[in-house]
Amino acid sequence: MSQRxxxxxxxxxxxxxxxxAQTVINRYATAAMRHADCAALIIPSLPDxxxxxxxxxxxxxxxxxxxxxxxxxxxxxxxxxxxxxxDPDRDRTMAELVDAAIAxxxxxxxxxxxxxxxxxxxxxxxxxxxxxxAALLPHHAPEGVSFDAMFDHRHRxxxxxxxxxxxxxxxxxxxxxxxxxxxxxxLARGLAVEARAPDGLVEAYSARPNGAPLLAVQWHPEWGxxxxxxxxxxxxxxxxxxxxxx
Numbered sequence: 001m002s003q004r005x006x007x008x009x010x011x012x013x014x015x016x017x018x019x020x021a022q023t024v025i026n027r028y029a030t031a032a033m034r035h036a037d038c039a040a041l042i043i044p045s046l047p048d049x050x051x052x053x054x055x056x057x058x059x060x061x062x063x064x065x066x067x068x069x070x071x072x073x074x075x076x077x078x079x080x081x082x083x084x085x086x087d088p089d090r091d092r093t094m095a096e097l098v099d100a101a102i103a104x105x106x107x108x109x110x111x112x113x114x115x116x117x118x119x120x121x122x123x124x125x126x127x128x129x130x131x132x133x134a135a136l137l138p139h140h141a142p143e144g145v146s147f148d149a150m151f152d153h154r155h156r157x158x159x160x161x162x163x164x165x166x167x168x169x170x171x172x173x174x175x176x177x178x179x180x181x182x183x184x185x186x187l188a189r190g191l192a193v194e195a196r197a198p199d200g201l202v203e204a205y206s207a208r209p210n211g212a213p214l215l216a217v218q219w220h221p222e223w224g225x226x227x228x229x230x231x232x233x234x235x236x237x238x239x240x241x242x243x244x245x246x
Contacts (some may be wrong), residue, residue, distance in 0.1 A: 005060035005242035007032055010094060010114075012067045014086050017141050022046070028111070031222040035232045038238035041210040043097070052096035053103075056198045059109035060242045062097055064114025066220060071117050076125040078138060083128050083182070090245060095121045096228040102209045107241035110216030116215050120207070124188030136199045139178045151223045152179045157195040157203045164206045164215060164246075165194045168233055176203070176219035183218060213241045 009029055009238045022044045033040050041049035043062075055064065068205070068243040071085040073080045077097075080086075080229065094114075098121040101108040116126055130139040141153035158173045159166040175196070184202040187193065204217040214223070215238075221231035240246040 001048070001172065001203045005038045005239075007036065007038045007061050007063055007238070007242060008043045008055065008059040008064060009040055010090065010095075010097065012065075012069060012090050013045055013092075015030050020102040025067075025159045027222045027225070028063065031225040031231070031235055032063060032238060035225060035235035038239060038242055039160075043093070044094040045087065047092040047096060052093065052100040055104055056097065056104045059106065061109065061238070062101045063238070064097070064108070064110040064117060064216075065222075066114065066179075069113070071113070071120050071126065073126075073128075076131065076185075078099050078125070079094050079126075091117070094118075098210050099120065099217055101212070102214075105210050105212040107212050107238070108216075109238050109241070111222060112218060112220060114173060114205075115216035115218050116180075116182060116184070118190050118214070119184055119191065122188035122190065124191070125185035127185040128182045130183040130201065133196070136201060137197055139180050139197070139201070141179070149188075150179050151220065153178050155197060157197055159195050160193055163192070163194045164213075164237070165204055168237055174230060176217075177223060178218075179228030181218060182217055184198055213246045215241070 009024050011024050013020050014023045023202050030200050073084050080116050091136045094117045141150045154175050155178050156175050191207050192203040194206050197203050206212040221234035224232045
């Protein structure tokens, strides 16, 4: 049996009963393992007990997932106005992972919160009005819909000509699910826009800091991946990156 690359997937701190557990929603792990054809290990967000530098060199790449929590606004220089829940230990762990992945020349991929937090870790900011600002598309489904119906809320994104995603999909635009209350404010220096929503909001970006690929998207390619070839393409790119082919 040939040895597959190993992907590190960040965990969140979430209440399970009366205790806090390290959690990763299965769909992120299964979509990556199946469609990137890799093995995976869960990285605990316990920065008081472990530093990212201790493990990144043993992994072939990092995936920062979506989750219900938001990045604490203090990390991008703004006051909190109650847009929690927050997970400060994940914030610390992700910042260490971003630094260690770049220093160690490891591929770094992000989805939803992961997309937002990589931007913050590299010096960018977030905006918190993507579902309430009348000048923008509604980027989240209306309140009260079922969980599955949230992911039926969709809009188009325009792919940047000559970008990594435009090359992978060979089409000028995609229709993507949209399940986020926050988004990119100021894009961090060094990140190249890969896709924008019709209202101009950045929906994907890429970079090659220190030579390794970085690719993050605001939408959820891990949702319904087995039946969606468009979503599978994102994980095919991840698999190529883990093998040094991207």
